[in-house]
Amino acid sequence: MNITLPKQYDFLSRFFRLAFINVLSNITEPLVGTISIAFLGHFTQIEDLAGVTLSTTLFNCIYFIVNFLRMGTTGVTAQAVGRDDTEQMLLVGLRNGLIGLGIAGLILLLQYPLQQLWFGIISATPEVKASGIDYFNARIWGSPAVVMNFVLIGWFLGREKSSCVLLMSVVGNGANILFDYLFIVRWDLASKGAGLSQAISPYLMLVVGIILASFQINWKEALSVARKVWDVSAFKAAFTLNGNIFIRSVATMLVATIFTVLGSGMGTTILAENALLLQVVLLGIYCFEAIGFATETLSGNFKGQQANEQLFPLLQVAVGRSLEVGIICALGCFLFPQNVFGLLTNYGEVTSLLTSYVPWLFPVLGFSSVYLILDGYFAGLALGQVLRNASLISVIFGFVPLAVVAWYYHNNHILWLAVSVWTATRMVMLAVQVPETLKDLSPQKYLSLQVRS
Numbered sequence: 001m002n003i004t005l006p007k008q009y010d011f012l013s014r015f016f017r018l019a020f021i022n023v024l025s026n027i028t029e030p031l032v033g034t035i036s037i038a039f040l041g042h043f044t045q046i047e048d049l050a051g052v053t054l055s056t057t058l059f060n061c062i063y064f065i066v067n068f069l070r071m072g073t074t075g076v077t078a079q080a081v082g083r084d085d086t087e088q089m090l091l092v093g094l095r096n097g098l099i100g101l102g103i104a105g106l107i108l109l110l111q112y113p114l115q116q117l118w119f120g121i122i123s124a125t126p127e128v129k130a131s132g133i134d135y136f137n138a139r140i141w142g143s144p145a146v147v148m149n150f151v152l153i154g155w156f157l158g159r160e161k162s163s164c165v166l167l168m169s170v171v172g173n174g175a176n177i178l179f180d181y182l183f184i185v186r187w188d189l190a191s192k193g194a195g196l197s198q199a200i201s202p203y204l205m206l207v208v209g210i211i212l213a214s215f216q217i218n219w220k221e222a223l224s225v226a227r228k229v230w231d232v233s234a235f236k237a238a239f240t241l242n243g244n245i246f247i248r249s250v251a252t253m254l255v256a257t258i259f260t261v262l263g264s265g266m267g268t269t270i271l272a273e274n275a276l277l278l279q280v281v282l283l284g285i286y287c288f289e290a291i292g293f294a295t296e297t298l299s300g301n302f303k304g305q306q307a308n309e310q311l312f313p314l315l316q317v318a319v320g321r322s323l324e325v326g327i328i329c330a331l332g333c334f335l336f337p338q339n340v341f342g343l344l345t346n347y348g349e350v351t352s353l354l355t356s357y358v359p360w361l362f363p364v365l366g367f368s369s370v371y372l373i374l375d376g377y378f379a380g381l382a383l384g385q386v387l388r389n390a391s392l393i394s395v396i397f398g399f400v401p402l403a404v405v406a407w408y409y410h411n412n413h414i415l416w417l418a419v420s421v422w423t424a425t426r427m428v429m430l431a432v433q434v435p436e437t438l439k440d441l442s443p444q445k446y447l448s449l450q451v452r453s
Helices: 012-041 044-068 067-080 088-108 111-121 124-160 162-186 190-215 221-226 232-264 268-305 306-334 337-342 348-354 358-380 384-409 413-430 436-440 441-451
Strands: none
Touching: 012 162, 012 268, 012 306, 044 067, 044 088, 044 111, 044 124, 044 190, 044 232, 044 268, 067 088, 067 124, 067 232, 067 268, 067 358, 088 111, 088 124, 088 221, 088 232, 111 124, 124 162, 124 268, 124 436, 162 190, 190 413, 232 268, 232 384, 232 413, 268 306, 268 348, 268 358, 268 413, 306 358, 306 436, 358 384, 358 413, 358 436, 384 413
């Protein structure tokens, strides 16, 4: 029987191709992190695992914040593709690349104050802090490559070149696994080895990205376009969009930071348990984000084409698939906790207590699977103000009050409740904004929305 889909769903093959490739490329990063945790989790000293966890949280904060470069590049590039505007495609990448270079230099310049501030506010034993500092000092030198990779990945995604992103991820993360094995297992460098691996592999990834981009650029046209990079109004628009997404990222990382700080104050065992649970959450989030990338690319492309009738069907398909992934991930951990977490560590004291916290994965992964798709949708439309406001409101009213209660009662369950309420609030705040984007998406209306954002 032949099934004919309505015209507004003719994007399905593109969506599933993008989502599939994005999942493959995106999932390699948390898997590499999980392998690093597994290597360290089987060491005789739990301090290495705890120290890397603390330091990794700081890098997650930095890179999640800097990820605005990826989001700020994808949607605008996709809109240029939809308009068939080759010049703007190049200019978006060049302008955000310049912004990225400035940010990379700033990170290296501020590395010592960042290290001192972070490990000054963390409650941990001297051994755990020493292990975390070794990891930080090694990994920080890979930050320039990480920042520039965000721009390249955003540019490739906006042009529906997910296969390029996949190749970059395979090379970079494959090298990371190899270096983890050499530095941690063979050469016994523990946390410092894990940091070195994370510092070297992004540069290999960057080299691959530059080579791939060079094959797709008309260099004569690029030289001509480069003269327009310094357009003041265009830079102002880029800074406005990136600034709103930056605030959104800061709010998100504030939650992760508070969560880790409060968890570290509850003891090394709780810190290690939360670290293992967060590995599962991150694995799910990277899958949701990959589907969100496909949503972002296509929503931006549809906006550029003025194919507005396809936006809501796109959301229906993306949210449904993402929610399915979240439920399956949480259910697997709930039904087989010892099998899942036994792969990550052989510390019986840690895994035996994990089962009481596993149910929290259902709300956290469920709500996250929806809000991350909505994040991609609004990023594709370049409506940064919506992302900013939803993030700020969900942190202030959804997370902080319960986090204070968790701190007062020294209770990890309340801490996970705070995360659950935060994800639910953020999902609702984004969802209520969707009808506004569907009412009237004429060029004049859309321009006013962008100006406000």
